[in-house]
Amino acid sequence: xxxxxxxxxxxxxxxxxxxxxxxxxxxxxxxxxxxxxxxxxxxxxxxxxxxxxxxxxxxxxxxxxxxxxxxxxxxxxxxxxxxxxxxxxxxxxxxxxxxxxxxxxxxxxxxxxxxxxxxxxxxxxxxxxxxxxxxxxxxxxxxxxxxxxxxxxxxxxxxxxxxxxxxxxxxxxxxxxxxxxxxxxxxxxxxxxxxxxxxxxxxxxxxxxxxxxxxxxxxxxxxxxxxxxxxxxxxxxxxxxxxxxxxxxxxxxxxxxxxxxxxxxxxxxxxxxxxxxxxxxxxxxxxxxxxxxxxxxxxxxxxxxxxxxxxxxxxxxxxxxxxxxxxxxxxxxxxxxxxxxxxxxxxxxxxxxxxxxxxxxxxxxxxxxxxxxxxxxxxxxxxxxxxxxxxxxxxxxxxxxxxxxxxxx
Amino acid sequence: xxxxxxxxxxxxxxxxxxxxxxxxxxxxxxxxxxxxxxxxxxxxxxxxxxxxxxxxxxxxxxxxxxxxxxxxxxxxxxxxxxxxxxxxxxxxxxxxxxxxxxxxxxxxxxxxxxxxxxxxxxxxxxxxxxxxxxxxxxxxxxxxxxxxxxxxxxxxxxxxxxxxxxxxxxxxxxxxxxxxxxxxxxxxxxxxxxxxxxxxxxxxxxxxxxxxxxxxxxxxxxxxxxxxxxxxxxxxxxxxxxxxxxxxxxxxxxxxxxxxxxxxxxxxxxxxxxxxxxxxxxxxxxxxxxxxxxxxxxxxxxxxxxxxxxxxxxxxxxxxxxxxxxxxxxxxxxxxxxxxxxxxxxxxxxxxxxxxxxxxxxxxxxxxxxxxxxxxxxxxxxxxxxxxxxxxxxxxxxxxxxxxxxxxx
Numbered sequence: 001x002x003x004x005x006x007x008x009x010x011x012x013x014x015x016x017x018x019x020x021x022x023x024x025x026x027x028x029x030x031x032x033x034x035x036x037x038x039x040x041x042x043x044x045x046x047x048x049x050x051x052x053x054x055x056x057x058x059x060x061x062x063x064x065x066x067x068x069x070x071x072x073x074x075x076x077x078x079x080x081x082x083x084x085x086x087x088x089x090x091x092x093x094x095x096x097x098x099x100x101x102x103x104x105x106x107x108x109x110x111x112x113x114x115x116x117x118x119x120x121x122x123x124x125x126x127x128x129x130x131x132x133x134x135x136x137x138x139x140x141x142x143x144x145x146x147x148x149x150x151x152x153x154x155x156x157x158x159x160x161x162x163x164x165x166x167x168x169x170x171x172x173x174x175x176x177x178x179x180x181x182x183x184x185x186x187x188x189x190x191x192x193x194x195x196x197x198x199x200x201x202x203x204x205x206x207x208x209x210x211x212x213x214x215x216x217x218x219x220x221x222x223x224x225x226x227x228x229x230x231x232x233x234x235x236x237x238x239x240x241x242x243x244x245x246x247x248x249x250x251x252x253x254x255x256x257x258x259x260x261x262x263x264x265x266x267x268x269x270x271x272x273x274x275x276x277x278x279x280x281x282x283x284x285x286x287x288x289x290x291x292x293x294x295x296x297x298x299x300x301x302x303x304x305x306x307x308x309x310x311x312x313x314x315x316x317x318x319x320x321x322x323x324x325x326x327x328x329x330x331x332x333x334x335x336x337x338x339x340x341x342x343x344x345x346x347x348x349x350x351x352x353x354x355x356x357x358x359x360x361x362x363x364x365x366x367x368x369x370x371x372x373x374x375x376x377x378x379x380x381x382x383x384x385x386x387x388x389x390x391x392x393x394x395x396x397x398x399x400x401x402x403x404x405x406x407x408x409x
Numbered sequence: 410x411x412x413x414x415x416x417x418x419x420x421x422x423x424x425x426x427x428x429x430x431x432x433x434x435x436x437x438x439x440x441x442x443x444x445x446x447x448x449x450x451x452x453x454x455x456x457x458x459x460x461x462x463x464x465x466x467x468x469x470x471x472x473x474x475x476x477x478x479x480x481x482x483x484x485x486x487x488x489x490x491x492x493x494x495x496x497x498x499x500x501x502x503x504x505x506x507x508x509x510x511x512x513x514x515x516x517x518x519x520x521x522x523x524x525x526x527x528x529x530x531x532x533x534x535x536x537x538x539x540x541x542x543x544x545x546x547x548x549x550x551x552x553x554x555x556x557x558x559x560x561x562x563x564x565x566x567x568x569x570x571x572x573x574x575x576x577x578x579x580x581x582x583x584x585x586x587x588x589x590x591x592x593x594x595x596x597x598x599x600x601x602x603x604x605x606x607x608x609x610x611x612x613x614x615x616x617x618x619x620x621x622x623x624x625x626x627x628x629x630x631x632x633x634x635x636x637x638x639x640x641x642x643x644x645x646x647x648x649x650x651x652x653x654x655x656x657x658x659x660x661x662x663x664x665x666x667x668x669x670x671x672x673x674x675x676x677x678x679x680x681x682x683x684x685x686x687x688x689x690x691x692x693x694x695x696x697x698x699x700x701x702x703x704x705x706x707x708x709x710x711x712x713x714x715x716x717x718x719x720x721x722x723x724x725x726x727x728x729x730x731x732x733x734x735x736x737x738x739x740x741x742x743x744x745x746x747x748x749x750x751x752x753x754x755x756x757x758x759x760x761x762x763x764x765x766x767x768x769x770x771x772x773x774x775x776x777x778x779x780x781x782x783x784x785x786x787x788x789x790x791x792x793x794x795x796x797x798x799x800x801x802x803x804x805x806x807x808x809x810x811x812x813x814x815x816x817x818x
Contacts, residue, residue, distance in 0.1 A: 015581055042583075110548040115526045116585065134524045138515045164610075171607035172424055174451075176525065176585075193602035197609060198580035201573075204613030205697055211620060212693020212790060213686055221698035222711065230722050233690055237764075240686050241727050245734055247678035252744065258671050265667050265674040269656035269681055269798055276682075277622055277649050277791040281642055284621020288614055289630035302631065313639050318650050325654055335661065355646075381621060381790035382686040389678055 008037055016042070020049035028057040035061040039112075041086045041195070044073035081166045082159030084199060085180045085189030088112075090119035094129055094147035098140045105137070116177050116192055121150045128154065128179055128187040156181045159188055164203060165293045167196040207291055210375065211284055213240065213382035236380075243386045247272070250390050254397040261408040263336055264400055267347050268393070274318055275354035275392040276385030279362030282307055283384045286366045287376045300367045304360065311359030318355055319348035339407050346403045350396040357395065358388040417446055425451070429458035437466040444470040448521070450495045450604070453482035490575050491568030493608060494589045494598030497521075499528035503538055503556035507549045514546070525586050525601055530559045537563065537588055537596040565590045568597055573612060574702045576605040616700055619784065620693055622649065622791035645789075652795045656681075659799050663806040670817040672745055673809055676756050677802070683727055684763035684801040685794030688771030691716055692793045695775045696785045709776045713769065720768030724761035732757040748816050755812045759805040766804065767797040 011019065011034055023031040023046070035058060038046060043062060047055050047070060059067055069087045090108050092101050101119070109115050119137070121130040130150030140149050156179050157166050170178060170193055177192040206216040215232040217224050251258070251268075258265050286303060289295040295303060326344040330336050336343050362384045366376035401409060420428065420443055428447075432440040432455070444467060447455060452471060456464050456479060468476055478496045499517050501510050510528070518524050528546070530539040539559030549558050565588050566575050579587055579602055586601040615625040624641040626633050660667070660677075667674050695712060698704040704712060735753040739745050745752050771793045775785035810818060 013582060106547045109544045112544060114585070115524060115543045117524045135518045135521060139519045167606050167610060170603060171610065173422060174603070176523075176601065176603050192585065193606050194579055194583070194585050197576050197602050197606050200606060200609050200613070201576060201580065201701070204609070204617070205701065208613070208617055208620060208693060208697045211617060212697075213690045214694060217694065220701070220703040221694055222703060222708065226715070226718070230719055233687075233694075233719065234723055234726050237683075237686055237690065237723055238726060238730060241679075241683055241730055244679050244682050244686075245731075247682070248675050248734075251675040251678065255671055255675065258667070258674050262664055262668045262671075265671075265677070266657050266660040266664065268674070268677055269660065269802065270650075270653050272678055273653050273656070273681075273685075273791075273794065273798060274646075274650055276685075276794065277646055277653075280790055281622045281646065284617060285623060285626065285630055285642075288617045288621075292610070292614065292629070294629040294631060299631065306635070309635070310639055310642065314643055314646055317643050317647060321647060321650055322654075325657075381689055382682075385682065385685065385794070389682060393678065 012037060016045045016049050020046050023058065024050055024054065028054065028061060031058065032061045036063065036066075039086060039088065039114075040066055040069040041073060041084065041189075044070045044083075047074065079163050079199070079203065080159060081157045081161040081163060081178075081180050081191050082188065084163060084166075084195040085159070085191045086114065086195070087189040088114075089177075089179075089187075089190040090115070091187075092119050092121050092132070092146050094121050094123065094145070094150065096146055097142060098137055098144050098146065098149070099142035101132075101137055101146050102142075105134075114192065116190075118177060120179055120187060120190070121146055122187055126187055127185045128156065128181050130154070131179070154179065157191070158182065162293070163196055163199045164291055166191050167200045168292060170196060203291065207287065207377040210377040211287060211380050213237070213380040236382075240382050240386050243383075244389060246390045247393060250393040254393070257397055257400060257409055261400075261404065263343055263408070264346075264397070264404075267350075268396070270322070271347065271350050271354055271396050272389045272392040273385075274351055275358035275388035276381075277358075278311065278314055278318075278355045279358035279384040279388040280381030282310075282359045282362035283365055283379045284381060286363045287379060290366060290370065290376050297367065297370060300364065303363055303367070307359050307363040308356065311356035312352075314359065315352035315355035319351040322351050323348040337408075339404065342403050342407060346396075346400050349403070350392075350399045353395045353399065354388070354392040357391055358384070361388055361391070421446060425454045425458050429455050432467065433459055433463065437463065437470060440467065441470045445472065445475075448495060448497065448523075449475055449478040450482060450493060450598075453479045453492075456483065488572050488608070488612070489568060490566045490570040490572060490587075490589050490600050491597070493572060493575075493604040494568070494600045495523065495604070496598040497523075498586075498588075498596075498599040499524070500596075501528050501530050501541065501555050503530050503532065503554070503559065505555055506551060507546055507553050507555065507558070508551035510541075510555050511546055511551075514543075523601065525599075527586060529588055529596060529599070530555055531596055535596055536594045537565065537590050539563070540588070563588065566600070567591065571702070572605055572608045573700055575600050576609045577701060579605060612700065616696065616786040619786040620696060620789050622646070622789040645791075649791050649795050652792075653798065655799045656802060659802040663802070666806055666809060666818055670809075670813065672752055672817070673755075673806070673813075676759075677805070679731070680756065680759050680763055680805050681798045681801040682794075683760055684767035684797040685790075686767070687720065687723055687727075687764045688767035688793040688797040689790030691719075691768045691771035692774055692788045693790060695772045696788060699775060699779065699785050706776065706779060709773065712772055712776070716768050716772040717765065720765035721761075723768065724764035727764055728757035728760040731760050746817075748813065751812050751816060755805075755809050758812070759801075759808045762804045762808065763797070763801040766800055767793070770797055770800070 118131050118133050123129050130152045132150045136149055155173050177190050180188045209216045214236055323344050330340040365379040370376045527540050527542050532538050539561045541559045545558055564582050586599045589597045618625045732753050739749040774788040779785045
């Protein structure tokens with residue numbers, strides 16, 4: 001019911017998901033004019049959002065040039081620069097004058113190429129030679145050559161650069177756009193800041209949801225269907241639960257000790273949760289630093305050294321608090337019996353061991369996952385906690401056997 | 410040792426933190442030319458990065474017009490649109506012709522105003538009337554008036570709009586920039602996509618670090634000093650540890666039950682960790698949905714209903730797995746004694762209760778924190794786990810008393 005221009009604007013303003021749903025329900029025959037409205041990077045996003053079985057039919061609607069570009073874009077990993085770049089950008093030749101360049105840019109703008117502060121200067125082989133801002137072009141004498149005013153110290157990324165790293169570079173350098181070049185220096189496209197905002201936000205959401213011990217929901221909380229949500233959450237909870245069942249087995253090994261000294265059981269939750277907390281803390285910090293490219297795989301040794309030391313200090317801190325807690329309670333109410341001092345030392349010593357192990361395991365697990373090609377964010381807080389719980393029990397009861405053997409045990 | 414232009418470019422390419430460190434070490438006297446290079450929003454960021462006691466001296470270096478703009482920017486909350494917007498943008502009057510408009514925009518570009526695809530059309534009272542893209546200007550007949558080709562269906566934000574919400578809108582609408590207007594419709598500035606990328610990334614980092622049970626580090630992992638890091642992590646770990654000490658007290662209340670039926674102790678870690686896992690999962694999903702403005706405070710009732718139902722299903726799932734686990738182990742090795750069926754029902758029933766409580770508590774805690782003006786992300790996975798651990802023990806032993814009273818207990 002809208003006129004053609006309004007309808008086009010409405011369509012372009014829709015989210016990729018809504019566009020895909022609309023076209024999918026219209027069917028390929030009636031979608032041609034809509035598909036042709038889209039820039040190649042948007043068309044690629046839309047095609048990716050369509051059901052796999054109809055993608056080919058929608059690709060066929062594009063004009064051959066755009067189809068080639070979309071096919072190229074779809075070949076890139078979704079989270080690499082190549083997957084979000086726009087292959088159309090303002091381009092100039094180095095040997096033209098400023099006056100010609102401005103006329104030429106104006107024509108490119110009319111053809112629908114996004115205006116974003118810079119134009120890229122390409123050689124005849126499409127190699128990227130330099131960049132020039134509109135401001136510099138407008139301010140320069142009209143008869144100067146582009147190559148005389150262009151900058152040649154370029155910030156570029158490759159098609160494989162991870163999108164989070166591209167976002168990081170954009171922020172660091174304060175740029176609106178970064179050119180994407182291949183190994184031979186040929187310009188492939190431009191990633192603009194608006195391309196990466198959504199990606200950065202989405203990837204952070206996925207990481208956060210994984211760290212919280214769930215699969216990524218992929219949909220807003222209030223919009224995802226109940227059964228989808230339960231499935232995505234239940235799967236991880238069940239896996240964690242099955243892992244956690246090992247604690248019952250581990251506790252079984254120490255059943256005799258618990259029967260002889262029930263006081264030991266009282267501190268089980270405190271000790272295993274301290275390991276879990278220090279582990280999830282370390283894992284989360286490392287996962288985020290990896291996502292921001294602050295830490296690379298080869299840094300594992302630096303991180304390990306740092307975390308052992310951190311774990312030592314944190315373990316001493318918690319051990320000391322635990323020691324004081326038991327001594328104070330004992331002084332007030334004689335709750336821990338004649339061997340309270342040995343019990344206190346057992347708890348404090350175990351805390352030191354458990355926190356050190358938790359910190360180290362939590363910080364190394366993301367490295368292990370990444371090394372084997374898995375997502376480091378899967379080293380979620382609950383996952384690390386589960387891992388550390390079993391070990392924590394073993395550490396605790398081993399220390400107890402050592403310190404309390406012959407007295408309480 | 411660089412010539413003036415190179416030096417200026419080098420300075421502008423530095424991160425805000427490096428710029429601030431440089432100028433702080435140069436001192437206000439030698440900083441004047443550098444300060445004057447900066448756009449108002451960048452100058453405001455730099456001033457914010459300087460030590461509080463020297464900020465005034467650096468503000469005094471700015472020309473009066475810029476100083477006014479910087480002061481206005483500094484008055485906004487750092488995480489609101491007003492805090493990142495650029496008060497300088499391409500502006501046009503509605504009654505000029507396209508030809509005049511293009512000449513005028515070119516002059517503005519030369520004066521250093523960022524070129525970002527759109528120009529904003531303002532009335533004499535600075536009210537925002539419309540927006541026009543460069544493409545439309547270049548393609549329009551030169552004698553047409555700007556008001557004839559401008560769009561009047563505007564997407565705007567206010568100065569108070571949260572930056573995450575601005576980022577969300579930019580992505581949704583596929584825009585490079587969004588105008589900021591006040592309640593009366595007066596244009597205050599423009600937020601561009603590159604302004605929010607960094608913010609989005611930073612806020613996600615802070616949230617992730619808090620969810621992992623640490624204070625926000627505010628510095629890259631490998632760069633933060635050891636003692637700073639230990640302090641930021643140790644503080645939260647100590648708080649959680651002190652909270653977790655309640656588990657020892659709670660266990661103390663059930664010491665007699667444990668002494669009589671040691672088998673009960675075996676499942677303590679499994680049960681409390683299941684509550685912790687389901688709680689951190691729910692808390693994390695709600696925290697992220699809040700950060701993305703998918704959920705507002707008034708949605709608490711919808712979320713509560715949803716989570717009770719989710720908790721019920723997840724609790725039944727884990728309870729069932731637990732039941733099967735005990736029955737299978739019993740069939741293989743007779744490990745749980747004559748009353749194994751009652752033990753199995755105790756564990757399964759407790760799991761249902763603990764998971765339901767964990768899910769509800771985890772999902773509501775962020776609402777409570779936000780309601781009282783605290784950061785919902787402080788409802789970290791370890792915080793929720795600690796909260797749920799104590800309750801989990803009470804639920805478990807209460808169910809045990811009900812089901813095992815007269816037999817095992």
